[in-house]
Amino acid sequence: MRFKDVFSIIGPSMIGPSSSHTAGAVRLGRAARRILGGMPERADILFYGSFASTYRGHGTDLALVAGLLDLQADDAGIKDALELAEEAGMSVNITASALRPAHPNTAQIRLRRGEREDTVTGCSIGGGNIEVIGVNRFDVKFTASYPTLLIFHGDRPGVIAEVTDVFRQAGANIGYMEVDRKSRSGDALTVLEMDGPISGLWTERILRLPDVRRVCLIDLAAKEE
Numbered sequence: 001m002r003f004k005d006v007f008s009i010i011g012p013s014m015i016g017p018s019s020s021h022t023a024g025a026v027r028l029g030r031a032a033r034r035i036l037g038g039m040p041e042r043a044d045i046l047f048y049g050s051f052a053s054t055y056r057g058h059g060t061d062l063a064l065v066a067g068l069l070d071l072q073a074d075d076a077g078i079k080d081a082l083e084l085a086e087e088a089g090m091s092v093n094i095t096a097s098a099l100r101p102a103h104p105n106t107a108q109i110r111l112r113r114g115e116r117e118d119t120v121t122g123c124s125i126g127g128g129n130i131e132v133i134g135v136n137r138f139d140v141k142f143t144a145s146y147p148t149l150l151i152f153h154g155d156r157p158g159v160i161a162e163v164t165d166v167f168r169q170a171g172a173n174i175g176y177m178e179v180d181r182k183s184r185s186g187d188a189l190t191v192l193e194m195d196g197p198i199s200g201l202w203t204e205r206i207l208r209l210p211d212v213r214r215v216c217l218i219d220l221a222a223k224e225e
Helices: 006-010 019-036 049-058 060-068 076-088 159-170 200-207
Strands: 042-048 091-096 105-113 116-126 129-135 148-154 174-181 187-194 212-218
Touching: 019 060, 019 105, 019 116, 019 129, 019 212, 042 049, 042 060, 049 060, 049 091, 049 105, 060 076, 060 105, 076 091, 148 159, 148 200, 159 174, 159 187, 159 200, 200 212
Parallel strands: 042 091
Antiparallel strands: 042 105, 105 116, 116 129, 148 187, 148 212, 174 187
């Protein structure tokens, strides 16, 4: 497990009664927005477990939509998130599932923006921290606590070596890596958590590599590009 700073242990500055149900949900929404590449036109949110039974009382629905609007956890606008989403042209549909999830505070977020559609499944694990456990039917795990790259690519020998060589040449250090694939020689997803900010030049170089189809940058500490 990578070290967490003392403020993530104490808890975040936030609006709302629960760091798990509000601050964590905001963070999950912001991470999902980064994966999509901007504000969604449509968001279908499915809550599981404790989220499903208490989201209205704890404002989890408002918090997650606020995250999709890229609001911070301490933004007073969270209470008006549904109205703000409607004004911004975002269609929101929220449902609850009776299925028992692996973690009680779990949400599946299906987003659409133009022709792009992404499905992100994540958990709020306490103290405003999150863990994303699935992206577009890939089983991967990351926390979005560090600058993170999602690299969608074909599964062929040498792709991961070519990707990591980009960072070797840049003198950048990879703190965590995970790979999942849908089938042998099919589609794959590589997740890289970096120890420092990620330059747009790096992502451009990775995009030019053979069999790399898409790159998503998640850096919640940086301004959205």
